[in-house]
Structure formats: structure tokens, C-alpha cells
Amino acid sequence: MTNSVQEARKALGKRLREMRRRAGVTGRELARLAGWHESKVSKMEYGVISPSTADIRAYCLHTGADDQLEDLLATLHNIDSAYVEWRQALGTGMRRRQQQTLQLESRATFIRNWEPAIVSGLLQTADYAAAIMKNIIDFYRIPDDLNDAVAKRMERQRILYQQGKRFHILLAEQSLYTTFGGHHVMRGQLDRLHAVIGMPRVALGIVPRTADGLVVVENFFMFDNRMVKVEGHTAGLTITQPREIALYGRAFDTLASQSATGNAARALIRTALETHSAE
Numbered sequence: 001m002t003n004s005v006q007e008a009r010k011a012l013g014k015r016l017r018e019m020r021r022r023a024g025v026t027g028r029e030l031a032r033l034a035g036w037h038e039s040k041v042s043k044m045e046y047g048v049i050s051p052s053t054a055d056i057r058a059y060c061l062h063t064g065a066d067d068q069l070e071d072l073l074a075t076l077h078n079i080d081s082a083y084v085e086w087r088q089a090l091g092t093g094m095r096r097r098q099q100q101t102l103q104l105e106s107r108a109t110f111i112r113n114w115e116p117a118i119v120s121g122l123l124q125t126a127d128y129a130a131a132i133m134k135n136i137i138d139f140y141r142i143p144d145d146l147n148d149a150v151a152k153r154m155e156r157q158r159i160l161y162q163q164g165k166r167f168h169i170l171l172a173e174q175s176l177y178t179t180f181g182g183h184h185v186m187r188g189q190l191d192r193l194h195a196v197i198g199m200p201r202v203a204l205g206i207v208p209r210t211a212d213g214l215v216v217v218e219n220f221f222m223f224d225n226r227m228v229k230v231e232g233h234t235a236g237l238t239i240t241q242p243r244e245i246a247l248y249g250r251a252f253d254t255l256a257s258q259s260a261t262g263n264a265a266r267a268l269i270r271t272a273l274e275t276h277s278a279e
Contacts, residue, residue, distance in 0.1 A: 005079060005237075006047065007241065008075075008079045009047040009050055009079055010046065010047030011047075012047075012051070012072070012075055012076065012079065013044055013045040013046055013047045013051075014045070015072070015075075016044060016045050016051070016056075016059050016072075017045040017046075019059065019060075019063050019065050019068065020041075020045075020059065020063050022063075023062075023063035023064055023065065025062060025063055027041040027042060027045075028041075030058075030059070030062055030063070033058075033062045034055075034058040034062060050076070050079065051076065053073060053076065056069065056072045056073055056076055057069065059072075060072065087140065087142075090136075090140060090142045091142065091143075092143060092145075093142060093143040093144070093145035093148070093149065094133055094136065094137065094142070094145060094146070094149035095145045095148040095149045095151075095152050097149075098149055098152035098153050098155075098156060099152055101121075101156065101221075101229075102152065102155065102156045102159075104221075104223055104227075104229070105156060105159050105223070106159065107223070108165075108223040108224050109164060109165060109166065109224060110165075110166045110167075110168075110224050111165070111166070111167050111168075111221065111222065111223060111224075112167075112168045112169075112170075112221070112222040112249075112252050113167075113168075113169045113170070113219075113220070113221050113222070114170045114217065114219055114220055114251075114252055114255060115169075115170070115171050115172065115175055115219045116172040116174065116175070116217075116218070116219055117172065117174055117175055117178050117219070118132065118175050118178060118180070118219075119171060119175050119189055119193065120169045120171065121153055121156065122156065122157055122159075122160060122167065122169065123157075123169060123192060123193060123196055123204075124153065124189065124192075125185075125188050125189050125192050126150055126154055127181055127185045127188060127189075128180055128181060128185055128186070128188070128189040129150050129153045129154070130146060130150050130181070131180035131181030131182075131185055132180050133146055133149050133150060133153075134146060135180070160199070160201065160202055161201075165201055166201050166203075167201060167202045167203065168203045168205075168252075168256065169202065169203070169204050169205070170204075170205045170206075170207060170252065170255050170256060170259055171193075171204070171205070171206050171207070172206075172207050172209070173206055173207060173208050173209040173268055173272075174209060176190060176193075176206070176268065176269060176272035177272055177275065179276075183276040183277070183279045186272075186276045187273060187276050187277060190269050190272055190273045190276065191273075193269050194266060194269050194270075194273075197261075197262065197265055197266055198262075203261070204261070204265060205255075205256055205259025205260065205261050205265065206259055206260050206261075206265045206268050206269070207255055207258050207259045207260075208258070208260055208268065211258040212258070214254050214255075214258065215251045215254045215255060217248070217251045217255075218230055218231070218232065219231055220248055222245070222248060222249065222252065225245060225249065226240070226245070227239065227240055227245070228240075228244070228245055228248045
């Protein structure tokens, strides 16, 4: 689990511990009043386990701190939403996830995206997007709403043409070769990337396969300097801790400094096109 979630859980536990101590209630007494095992109080207060809504209500009730209930519940909700398993996020299909991302993008003015293995969703062709999404539907065994999900991803791309928006997208060179939908789909996707270079408001960089490994990081989106979305294998992470956001920003800047842009990026794309054309 990301450090942001762990630290937030510990911070909530500290608040609960201080609230209990101010009320003059011992951990053993609180456990008795709430009907818990004695160890549960300590585990919640030191961030070992996350309290439930009912647990928060019990703390407020037995420490006479009902005035803090709503704020504590909001804090708990933020922690719970920071780490969301794909089985939960994609439980109704992929279209809803695309809609949520669209809403995040609409609120940001500067979006940065690093992709080490695939082409950014903001630059995908419909055929390429369909091939990736079909694999996700099959692998995670989620409801099949492929057509609606692809349509929503294509709708997201309208934001590339909006005034007041800026985008900096970095791809690892490997993303030009990881094949989705066959070589004919890849050729169409690479043609799309070639056309993107030079677009207003969009900066595209490709990190060559020969670049030094100065930073190794999973794919992520940065929305201004207020939030980072990371896509793990089993779950999506939402990072809002400023110092962690700063580390992702430093990683992005390091990768950007290694990336090929303009004609150098076009040359990498043409080489990949030749490979897919020869297959």
C-alpha cells in the first residue's frame, strides 16, 4: 500500500488516541464500552488496522466527542478512496472508470502522464484502445461494456483541443513495440503518434530504450500539482501528500530530460513502424 495511505491511517489513529486521552478514557475501558477486544484500540490508534464507520462513531460516543464525528468520518472516507482495487473500480465495467478520469482531466490545467509500456489513453486510436480494453475485461473478468468504454475514451481526447489546457506525455520506447490488436493496429497507432508531434498544447517525448535507468517508476498521471493517479496491477492509488507528489514530479522531470522530442521522436516512431510493417 502506498505510504500516503499508511501515513493517513496513522494520522487518524493519532487523532483518535489524543481524543481518548483528553476524555480520560483508557484503552481497556474504551474496548469494554464498545465491546471490542482490548488489542483493537491499540491497533487502530497506531495505524495497524483501519477503523470502520461504526468504530469512529463508538470513539466519539464514549469520549464525548460527537462534535468531531463528521470530520473524522470524512477523513476515513478519504483514506478508503485513496486505495481502490480494480475489482471494485471496474465492477460495473470500464465506461464508468473512463468517465471518472474525464472528470479529473476536465478540472486540471496541466496534465502529465508517464507510460512505460503502452501508449497514453489520451493518444490512443479506437482500435488500439479496444484491443487493450478487451484484454483488461478478459483478465479481470469484469462486465463487458467494451464499445461504451472505447467511446468514452475517445470522448476524453477532446480535451487535447481545449484552450487553457497543457499536456506533457512521456512514453518509453517499449510502448512503440508492445503489440495490441496485431501489427496493423500498431501501424495505425504509430501513425497517430507521428501526427501528434507538434500539436499545440501537447508535448510528446519518447524515452529511448538505451537511456540510463536514472529512475524506475510505474505509470502515472499528474493533475497539476495536487494529485497523482497511479495504476498498479491490483489497484489504483490516489496520492495527495505534497512531498510524494513532489517525488513523482521529480521522476517525471528526470524522464523528460532523457526523452527524445521533435524529429528525434519521429525517427524512433518510424523505426518502430518499419518493424511492425515487416512482421
